Amino acid sequence: MFDLVSQLTHRKKGHTLEAPFYLDPDVFAAxxxxxxxxxxxFVGVDVDVPEPGDVMMVKIGETEIAIVRDDDGEIRAFHNxxxxxxxxxxxxxKTTVGNLVCRYHSWVYNLNGELIHAEHMGENFDKSCHGLKPVHVRSLEGLLFICLAENPPQDFDEMExxxxxxxxxxxxREAKIAYxxxxxxxxxxxxxMENNRECYHCGANHPELTVPLFAYGFGFDPKELEPHEREHAENxxxxxxxxxAEWEAQGLPSKEIDRLDDMVTSFRTERLPLAGAGESHTMDTKRACKKLMGSMTNAKAGALHFWTQPNSWHHFMGDHAVVFSVLPIDAERSVLRTKWLVHKDAQEGIDYDLENLIGVWMATNQQDGELVGYCQQGVRGKGYVPGPYSPHTEMLVEKCTNWYVGRMLAHLAKTRAVA
Structure with missing residues (x-):
């Protein structure tokens, strides 16, 4: 029988996890x-629910959450x-409603989650005791996060x-979802998530993504470089x-912040230069949208990346943003949800060509999906044993895996102490 606590405690540092962590329904449930x-x-963006009455439903495993914008413009979240x-x-x-109405027996809830109508429940029935169960929701500059716990981690404030x-x-908040x-x-x-946290695999698998990205931005072994490669890395x-220095002088914070393994709400960010024209994640490396985002005045502002544990990564450029969320289905399947955002006034066919906007990441996602499938097939076999991470190109994978192990053990230790 698989002993979860023992396997977490004795996990071999710098290596992938044992097979049941990727296969076992009981581990998935944990x-x-x-x-x-x-x-x-991370579940979406503010502009998923742009107007009062707009609703977005998100499914995480078997749990469904309804995210709504109420009549006062505040974003709320409830168990669906x-x-x-x-x-x-x-x-x-996604839908738009005046109130939330149950199709079964027509109970009606307002956008604050209060039960406002329930027929045939008797004169002693107290509607105020039967409102929707709320879920914690926070917006970080237009990125929506929810927490299903009764008491969510307080260090969200520090990340913010x-x-x-x-x-x-x-x-x-002044953007729109183009796709x-x-x-x-x-x-x-x-x-x-492991696949996303490294680019060791990029050169052999992502011909589109490696057009705008510099290979030396994602780690390398300096001892293996030829003289001309070493020169390129130094450049x-x-x-x-x-x-x-240039971007920060323009009011664009850019330097690396790495909190992947020392916070409960862990994250990492850095603004990185882009190759070629240096403007965007496109095949010609030029901007995909004529209208720049927010207060951006320089299309050649690289790409700000932002990762959060356990389920997201994002890229923000001068002309558009791409946000990603991973939503588990079961032990061996996950939804990768990608949204491309442009300025709210940008018009498709005039300010941007949709295929050009989404082309690099549509191709990259498909390629990564195949690679993840290869790994899933491999860990099912008897030949699988945890393999070593590269200390030069997969150091961030190790940090994220270590975060996972630490968070699991911390919770399990607390649960045992209470018991």
């Missing part, structure tokens, strides 16, 4: 309870469960304090320092 049930999760007999309330991913200046110039794509990856959510390091 992940959903501890990681996805106790931490802040009627308080009568448990029917789901919202059936579409550090990240808000980085994100503010892109002003996601959304959901890809079901045939792999455990941790494999999807990149100088360019990075120069760009950071």
């Amino acid at each position: 992940d959903m309870e501890i990681i996805f049930g106790q931490h802040w999760l 469960v009627c308080r009568h007999r448990g029917a789901r309330l919202v059936h579409e991913e 304090r550090q990240m808000a200046p980085y994100l503010a110039p892109h002003n996601l 959304q794509h959901d890809l079901i990856e045939e792999g455990n959510w941790k494999l999807t 990149y390091a100088c360019m990075l320092n120069d760009n950071h």
